[in-house]
Each structure stands twice: as structure tokens, then as C-alpha cells.
Amino acid sequence: MIAQSEVANRYLTMAKTFFGTSHPLFNAFGIEIDEIGKGRAVMRMPCSVALSDRHGGLHRGVVVTLLDTSCGLAIFSRLGDMRPIATIDLRVDFIREALPGEDVRAEVECYAMQGDIAYVRGKAVVCQDDALLASVSGSFAVGTLGPAFDTTATKGTE
Amino acid sequence: MTAPGAEPLPAYCAGLSELQKQVLDDTPYVHFLGLKVSREDDGTTCYQLCFREEHIGNPLLRTFHGGILASFGEVVASLHVLEEAGMQQQPLCTSLTFDYLRPAFSGTIRAVPRVVRSGRRFIVVSVDIFLDKSHVSTGRFIYAR
Numbered sequence: 001m002i003a004q005s006e007v008a009n010r011y012l013t014m015a016k017t018f019f020g021t022s023h024p025l026f027n028a029f030g031i032e033i034d035e036i037g038k039g040r041a042v043m044r045m046p047c048s049v050a051l052s053d054r055h056g057g058l059h060r061g062v063v064v065t066l067l068d069t070s071c072g073l074a075i076f077s078r079l080g081d082m083r084p085i086a087t088i089d090l091r092v093d094f095i096r097e098a099l100p101g102e103d104v105r106a107e108v109e110c111y112a113m114q115g116d117i118a119y120v121r122g123k124a125v126v127c128q129d130d131a132l133l134a135s136v137s138g139s140f141a142v143g144t145l146g147p148a149f150d151t152t153a154t155k156g157t158e
Numbered sequence: 159m160t161a162p163g164a165e166p167l168p169a170y171c172a173g174l175s176e177l178q179k180q181v182l183d184d185t186p187y188v189h190f191l192g193l194k195v196s197r198e199d200d201g202t203t204c205y206q207l208c209f210r211e212e213h214i215g216n217p218l219l220r221t222f223h224g225g226i227l228a229s230f231g232e233v234v235a236s237l238h239v240l241e242e243a244g245m246q247q248q249p250l251c252t253s254l255t256f257d258y259l260r261p262a263f264s265g266t267i268r269a270v271p272r273v274v275r276s277g278r279r280f281i282v283v284s285v286d287i288f289l290d291k292s293h294v295s296t297g298r299f300i301y302a303r
Contacts, residue, residue: 024211059187065225
């Protein structure tokens with residue numbers, strides 16, 4: 001049996017390959033993975049003028065996108081593979097807007113798995129001072145349409 | 159591909175309020191999304207989003223990212239609130255609930271917003287998103303006045 005840290009490292013590498021280099025949205029957002037493992041994922045992205053609202057802070061839609069992505073990664077880490085998943089529903093409460101210059105970090109855990117449904121919850125905070133921006137909860141269908149991400153990611157084919 | 163009979167769309171067109179135009183112009187993320195706003199013959203506002211590589215969620219299926227769909231929904235909901243509720247400033251979105259009904263494959267998606275209730279303190283807006291005739295997602299957004 002492989003040690004948990006080794007598994008985590010393997011998936012961190014795999015996820016970084018998949019999320020980091022070839023994905024147009026994640027490239028555009030500048031999303032980076034801080035942590036992945038044991039059903040938990042932490043991702044962050046820098047403040048960007050191109051992705052901001054009228055006041056210069058990251059737009060709330062961007063925060064939702066980061067949270068949704070982190071939910072997916074948290075589920076992959078609980079599953080131990082990257083079979084296809086799809087968001088069933090997502091709820092986001094906005095505590096406050098991100099301010100200009102504030103980088104955002106999403107911390108999500110997959111806290112339950114029942115049948116083919118994975119349940120997630122988490123939050124988005126300001127990287128600089130951990131101020132709470134938004135909370136998220138949702139459910140995802142596991143094993144949906146399409147090929148698994150890890151087989152294709154490792155083979156590098158589409 | 160645009161719907162039959164639709165004009166090539168400018169970023170926005172006549173018939174929008176000054177505040178709506180300001181919001182569209184001054185929000186960089188709206189430009190990143192590539193939102194198109196136009197008027198139908200019957201006077202209703204039509205909101206569309208054409209698929210781009212930067213919208214991809216699942217690169218193997220080439221579907222819209224769930225966050226992009228929710229972003230599109232929220233931007234449309236907030237523009238609709240400005241129009242329907244006679245707001246003098248952009249309202250604050252306090253929460254959203256989004257249901258993903260079908261995979262939203264690459265194409266032009268269309269959002270149809272509706273005010274569910276416009277109260278003294280809160281406004282509840284629902285937005286349905288369609289890909290051609292297919293209902294791909296539905297969202298509910300709460301705004302504080």
C-alpha cells in the first residue's frame with residue numbers, strides 16, 4: 001500500500017499537469033494548487049484587472065469559478081482518481097466582495113460520498129489576511145459522461 | 159452561431175439604461191466573458207454568450223465551466239435587476255444557488271432572467287440558461303437593495 005503522502009504527491013503532480021499547463025481557463029485565471037489530498041483541495045489565484053468587477057477587485061463570478069474548480073479537485077482527491085464528475089448544484093453565499101489587490105484562496109473539502117454523489121463544502125478567503133469572502137456548498141455526480149481526466153492527462157491525448 | 163433572425167451583436171445596443179451601459183462598460187470581467195446584449199423585436203432584452211476556449215470546464219468534452227455559467231447567470235441577473243427594479247446603483251449579490259441540468263456543450267448560450275420577487279430589502283431573480291432549445295442550467299440570485 002502506498003503511503004498517503006505519496007498518493008497525495010502523485011495526484012498533486014497529476015492535477016498540476018492537468019490544471020496548470022494546458023487548461024485555457026485555469027491559465028487565464030492564473031489558478032494554482034496549494035494543497036490536495038484526503039478529500040481536501042486548496043487553490044488560489046491572484047487579483048487580476050481583466051477579471052475584476054467595477055471596483056477593481058476580483059469579480060464574484062471569478063470567485064465562484066475558483067470555488068467550483070476547487071470542489072472538483074477535492075472530490076478527485078477523495079476518489080483517488082480523476083474519473084469524470086459534473087456539478088449537480090452549487091450554492092455560494094457572498095459575505096463580502098474582494099477588494100483591489102486581494103488575491104483569493106479557495107479551501108474545499110469533500111465531506112461525504114454516497115452512491116454516485118459527492119458532497120462538498122468550503123470557503124473563499126483573502127490570501128493576504130484570511131478574511132472570509134464567500135462560502136460554498138454543493139453536490140456533484142461522479143462517473144458522468146466522457147473519459148477520465150487522469151488516463152488522458154497522463155497519456156497527453158484528447 | 160447566432161439564432162435565426164438575430165443581428166450580429168454589438169457588446170450592447172440601444173434601449174439599455176445609462177447605468178446598465180456603465181456596468182457593461184466598466185466591468186472588465188464582463189468583457190472577459192464576452193457577454194452580448196441585444197433587443198428582441200418584442201422589446202425583451204436578449205443575453206448571449208458565445209463559447210471561447212477560456213470558458214472550458216471539461217476540455218475533453220468541451221463544455222462550459224460551471225463557474226462560467228454561474229458568472230453569466232449572475233451578470234445577467236444583476237443587469238436585469240437594474241432594468242426591472244429601477245435601481246439607482248448596482249445591487250449587491252448576497253447569494254446564488256445554481257442547478258446544472260445538462261452538459262452545456264460549446265455553442266452560444268442564452269440567458270432568460272425573471273424577477274421572482276422584488277421586495278423592500280431583497281430582490282430574488284431566477285435565470286434560465288439555454289443552449290439552442292435545451293435547458294442547460296437554472297440559477298437563483300438574491301440581491302440586497
